[in-house]
Amino acid sequence: MTVFAHISDLHLGPVPFPAAWPWRLKPVLGWINWARQPGSHDGALVGRAAAAVHAAEPDHVVVTGDLIELGLDREWQAAHAALTRFGAPAQVSWGPGNHDLYTTEASVRSRGAMADWLPPVAATGDLRDHFPRLDLVGDAALVTLCSGKPTWLFSAEGELGAAQLGRLAAVLTGLDRQRFLPVIALHHPPHAPGLSRLKRLRDAPALLDLLARHRCPVVLHGHLHKASRAEWSRDGHTVAMIGAASASATGRHGDDPASFNLVTISRGAEGFDWQVEARLVA
Ligand SMILES: [Fe+2]
Ligand SMILES: [Fe+2]
16 A cells, blocks of 8 residues: 655745845735735644644655745745655655746746755756656655746746656656556646636646546646545546645635645555545644
8 A cells, every 4th residue: 555645735934025026026916915815824734734744654745836935045945944844855746836936037946945856857947857756656656747837927827848748758658557556746737627727737738638648547736725626537538636725724715724635545456546535734
C-alpha cells in the first residue's frame, strides 16, 4: 500500500506590500486583493496541517501550488520554511501554481529559494523546464507538473507548455505500468466544469489527450480551494480529478475550510486500486 498526502494552496501570509515594485500594477493590485479579504487564510493552520500529515505517516507529500501570493523574497523564505515542515525535499513534491509565478521575475526568484524541491536542469529562464518531477513511490509513479506561468493582469490561468507536455509524454511512455500506477499532480485542474476562463489551464486539451492515451486514472490538483472530485471520460477511459482544499483556509470567504487529502494506492489480483480521504485540519 502506498499513501500520498496531498496538500494545496497554502497562500502564506502576511503578504508584504510590494514596496520594491510600487510602479508594477499586478503585485500592487494583488496585495490590495489580499488585504481586502482579511482572515481568509491562517498560517497557524499550515502548522496544524503539517502535524496531521506527519501523524498520518504518508510515503510522500505532494503540494499542488500557490504557496505564496506575490513572489517577494520574504514570501519565498516563508515558503521554504513551510515546505520543510512537511518533510525532507526528497519526500515532498511541489507543483507551482499561478501565485507562485505571479510576475516575470518569479522563475529566477523561486529557483533561488526553492532549489531543494526542483529537479536540477541546465540553466534556464523558465521554471517549467524543471518539470515533470518523477517520484517512484511504492506502487505509484507520482508525476508532478508546473502549470504556473506569469500571465497578464487579471488572469489566474495556467499553461504547461509544449516542451513540458513533450517531456510528460516521454515519462508516461517509459513507465512500467505493471509496477507503477501513474498519479499526475499539478495546480490547475485540466477539467473543471464551470470554471472561469480566467482561471483555466490553457493547454488542458493537450494534457487530457495524453491522459487518455496513456490511460492515467487520477489527477491531483489545487486552485479551486475546494475538496472536489470531477470525472472526465474518453474512449471508455475515465480520469478522476481530485481537488484538495486550501490547507490554510478559514472558510470565511467561501472557500472550503482547511483540509488535505490522503490518497491510498494498493495492488490486488485485479490490478491497482486507489482511494481518497479528505481530512479536515482542526
Ligand atoms: Fe490558490
Ligand atoms: Fe491558483
